[in-house]
Amino acid sequence: MIGNLLQPELIELIRQRNFSQLRAILSEFSAPDLAEILTDLSPDDEAVLLRILPHDLAADVFEYLAVEDQEKMLHALGTEQVARILNDLPPDDRTALLEELPAAATQKLLNLLSPAERKVAADLLGYPKNSIGRRMTPEFVAIQQSWTVAEVFEHLRRVGRDRESLNQLYVVDDKGRLVNWVRLRNLVVAEPGTPVLELFEPQLVTLHAADDQETAVATFRKYDLTVIPVIDTKEKLVGVVTVDDVLDVLEHETTEDIQKMGGMEALDAPYLRIGLMHMIKKRAGWLSVLFISEMFTATAMGYFQGEIEKAAVLSMFVPLILSSGGNSGSQATSLIIRAMAVRDVALKDWFKVLRREIVTGLALGLVLASIVLMRIFLWPNREKLYSKHYALVALTVAFSVVGIVLWGSVVGAMLPILMRRLKFDPAVCSAPFVATLVDVTGIVIYFNVAFMLLKGTLL
Amino acid sequence: MIGNLLQPELIELIRQRNFSQLRAILSEFSAPDLAEILTDLSPDDEAVLLRILPHDLAADVFEYLAVEDQEKMLHALGTEQVARILNDLPPDDRTALLEELPAAATQKLLNLLSPAERKVAADLLGYPKNSIGRRMTPEFVAIQQSWTVAEVFEHLRRVGRDRESLNQLYVVDDKGRLVNWVRLRNLVVAEPGTPVLELFEPQLVTLHAADDQETAVATFRKYDLTVIPVIDTKEKLVGVVTVDDVLDVLEHETTEDIQKMGGMEALDAPYLRIGLMHMIKKRAGWLSVLFISEMFTATAMGYFQGEIEKAAVLSMFVPLILSSGGNSGSQATSLIIRAMAVRDVALKDWFKVLRREIVTGLALGLVLASIVLMRIFLWPNREKLYSKHYALVALTVAFSVVGIVLWGSVVGAMLPILMRRLKFDPAVCSAPFVATLVDVTGIVIYFNVAFMLLKGTLL
Numbered sequence: 001m002i003g004n005l006l007q008p009e010l011i012e013l014i015r016q017r018n019f020s021q022l023r024a025i026l027s028e029f030s031a032p033d034l035a036e037i038l039t040d041l042s043p044d045d046e047a048v049l050l051r052i053l054p055h056d057l058a059a060d061v062f063e064y065l066a067v068e069d070q071e072k073m074l075h076a077l078g079t080e081q082v083a084r085i086l087n088d089l090p091p092d093d094r095t096a097l098l099e100e101l102p103a104a105a106t107q108k109l110l111n112l113l114s115p116a117e118r119k120v121a122a123d124l125l126g127y128p129k130n131s132i133g134r135r136m137t138p139e140f141v142a143i144q145q146s147w148t149v150a151e152v153f154e155h156l157r158r159v160g161r162d163r164e165s166l167n168q169l170y171v172v173d174d175k176g177r178l179v180n181w182v183r184l185r186n187l188v189v190a191e192p193g194t195p196v197l198e199l200f201e202p203q204l205v206t207l208h209a210a211d212d213q214e215t216a217v218a219t220f221r222k223y224d225l226t227v228i229p230v231i232d233t234k235e236k237l238v239g240v241v242t243v244d245d246v247l248d249v250l251e252h253e254t255t256e257d258i259q260k261m262g263g264m265e266a267l268d269a270p271y272l273r274i275g276l277m278h279m280i281k282k283r284a285g286w287l288s289v290l291f292i293s294e295m296f297t298a299t300a301m302g303y304f305q306g307e308i309e310k311a312a313v314l315s316m317f318v319p320l321i322l323s324s325g326g327n328s329g330s331q332a333t334s335l336i337i338r339a340m341a342v343r344d345v346a347l348k349d350w351f352k353v354l355r356r357e358i359v360t361g362l363a364l365g366l367v368l369a370s371i372v373l374m375r376i377f378l379w380p381n382r383e384k385l386y387s388k389h390y391a392l393v394a395l396t397v398a399f400s401v402v403g404i405v406l407w408g409s410v411v412g413a414m415l416p417i418l419m420r421r422l423k424f425d426p427a428v429c430s431a432p433f434v435a436t437l438v439d440v441t442g443i444v445i446y447f448n449v450a451f452m453l454l455k456g457t458l459l
Numbered sequence: 460m461i462g463n464l465l466q467p468e469l470i471e472l473i474r475q476r477n478f479s480q481l482r483a484i485l486s487e488f489s490a491p492d493l494a495e496i497l498t499d500l501s502p503d504d505e506a507v508l509l510r511i512l513p514h515d516l517a518a519d520v521f522e523y524l525a526v527e528d529q530e531k532m533l534h535a536l537g538t539e540q541v542a543r544i545l546n547d548l549p550p551d552d553r554t555a556l557l558e559e560l561p562a563a564a565t566q567k568l569l570n571l572l573s574p575a576e577r578k579v580a581a582d583l584l585g586y587p588k589n590s591i592g593r594r595m596t597p598e599f600v601a602i603q604q605s606w607t608v609a610e611v612f613e614h615l616r617r618v619g620r621d622r623e624s625l626n627q628l629y630v631v632d633d634k635g636r637l638v639n640w641v642r643l644r645n646l647v648v649a650e651p652g653t654p655v656l657e658l659f660e661p662q663l664v665t666l667h668a669a670d671d672q673e674t675a676v677a678t679f680r681k682y683d684l685t686v687i688p689v690i691d692t693k694e695k696l697v698g699v700v701t702v703d704d705v706l707d708v709l710e711h712e713t714t715e716d717i718q719k720m721g722g723m724e725a726l727d728a729p730y731l732r733i734g735l736m737h738m739i740k741k742r743a744g745w746l747s748v749l750f751i752s753e754m755f756t757a758t759a760m761g762y763f764q765g766e767i768e769k770a771a772v773l774s775m776f777v778p779l780i781l782s783s784g785g786n787s788g789s790q791a792t793s794l795i796i797r798a799m800a801v802r803d804v805a806l807k808d809w810f811k812v813l814r815r816e817i818v819t820g821l822a823l824g825l826v827l828a829s830i831v832l833m834r835i836f837l838w839p840n841r842e843k844l845y846s847k848h849y850a851l852v853a854l855t856v857a858f859s860v861v862g863i864v865l866w867g868s869v870v871g872a873m874l875p876i877l878m879r880r881l882k883f884d885p886a887v888c889s890a891p892f893v894a895t896l897v898d899v900t901g902i903v904i905y906f907n908v909a910f911m912l913l914k915g916t917l918l
Contacts, residue, residue, distance in 0.1 A: 262793025297778035319756035334721025
């Protein structure tokens, strides 16, 4: 919003090369606001503004940009400037940026770092993709278990200025293994001579660097913490994860899930900013797969063409019946995918889920069946519309609806569980995916019920 | 998981009234683990275990229970015990509990609090539902702007032990208005005589108590903070919100969104724990509305019954055509609902969205149309299946698919924006909702295209 108001003015000043005026305007904003302003400009204009900003502020602003903007900007900046910015980024943000880049670019950028910084970045990049190791920061305060409160404060005065959070101080042994932690608030009120041993917390929650980020989210939620220490396989303290990093991961994962549940591949960038061709590709894939699968409905309908020619009234209800299966399947699949994502439902619960969906599917089917029975039996010109066998037609539709809603609920609920069991992403069981599956079987169910009930009368 | 292993043993010990053994087992677990263990038991057994725990630990465990478990447990506990637990809960957790209870129960529980505690709870409850005022905690440290570093530390020694976070210290004037904040890490390394004025931060981010919780989520993400101070209309500092409280809100909101996007009302409890009747009600409502709306497809099909009787081949493609509209609509609506939820798309972007969806819809329609053209033209027994006018039938289907995919994409994308404009929740534009809307218009489009192309041949 800020960007939109300022944009014409800024672009005009860039064109005029009026840098002093530009600097005066930009100095009125904070780093997150500047990031928002820059985002609305072209990459070249962005790069110009970033060059104008004081060195520290430029790194701050860069940190607040989305990763795709960071990439574009890096292409537009000179190498020396890139080096300065990279060196000032916090390690976790730098990792997030580097892992999005092609391998060759990553290597080139790593070379721009100072040797100490490069070691940190390379360490972080050594952990598997989507692991906590990639999201942690080495900016924690470690203290020795033999120290007193006074010694801790002396240590804090030396290193405290560079560390993000001082609320938690992590106690390590002489091999760097995490032993326990103490709260700064307890140190502040303690006598200077107190050994830190006496202030140890009763509970130590840790994450392993190789754990996946979903585990981190679940742990943060379970223990209501804001920072969790990360240890390696030798129990050495290697970093800390903060909940705000996890918040970003969580939002990103959820967006991907929702897009997959809508029946498409997840997009790499926000809707308004992804290239149109790129978005069309991401949507066309699944849409084509679903379309080709749905062609089996035409095959199935073709198989029953004789029946349709004899009783065209039957074809009238096809969309109604299929959509009721698709809708109940959509409900069930959305429920279960989300329940698995927030760990409310585990693989081992599959039988409980099946039982619940059988009961629910039957109940929902009966509700819809009674609606359609009322509709047909109470309609004024029912004989004209549905033939003189309207009662049998009504029963056919009603039975089919019960069967298809039951089937939709069960398939919609069990497929995501099956997918997880087979190590696929459950979110691919989108509403359209389940609807397509249910459609083909729905036609078979419907025409078979019709055949049983209407043989000798309409058929 | 822990609960499942222990459950039989614990229940057995409760039955035997073997409280000393129970206490010994339970003392080995931390509060979050105990909460998990309790959750798997019946409310009565839960209450027994909570009585056995030491007073402080019981309040800790209670804090980690889900709100619906807390309610059940309160019913099962004696009033005196309830009072002790309530008095020990942090204010924000207490508010979350009280606001879920019926008004009469809330009043009764408020009376159990100590007068000072009651005032805090009532204050928190005075803010509108879903406002930040309900989620904040008054456990912050406020300092005076005239103080020196030494005076701040003296103050911390007095009040520090009770406060959750000391990383941020909030500076207020003599009327309690928030002036600025200082980082503890800067205090730790400063000379004791330094005035806090010299350590002020360059940027102060605040929230208003009446802001909604989504604003808090967006602010946390924009500024990468873990704690934000909350002010009232007179700019007085009234509390702080921490990002872990927002994390819970966010997960909850997203789950509601996903359930609505699946075509149902949001559930009040996790899938496996909500009452079956309750869940059926939440799902039956929308399912019935959609079913009744979808009946218009039967009406529309009835209107074209003459055409179907003449050319039964047309009915074969109805499910295929309708589903392609529903699927493209599902993609568009999922994309836009999520993009609005994470603030990537705003109301004012409606025209940009429309433009993108027109291009995307056309492109996707052409992809699907070419698939169906290939299918019909390359099929060996095409004349037998689709009549000797199969080329015209193929063109009819292809044109309809383009029209319906375009229509589905546009409707799916614009409806959520329209809903938000009319102050409704965009998430009600579920995939099934959009599919139903597109189905009825889809039939009309299809048969009109058929009428134009096939008149004089098949029709």
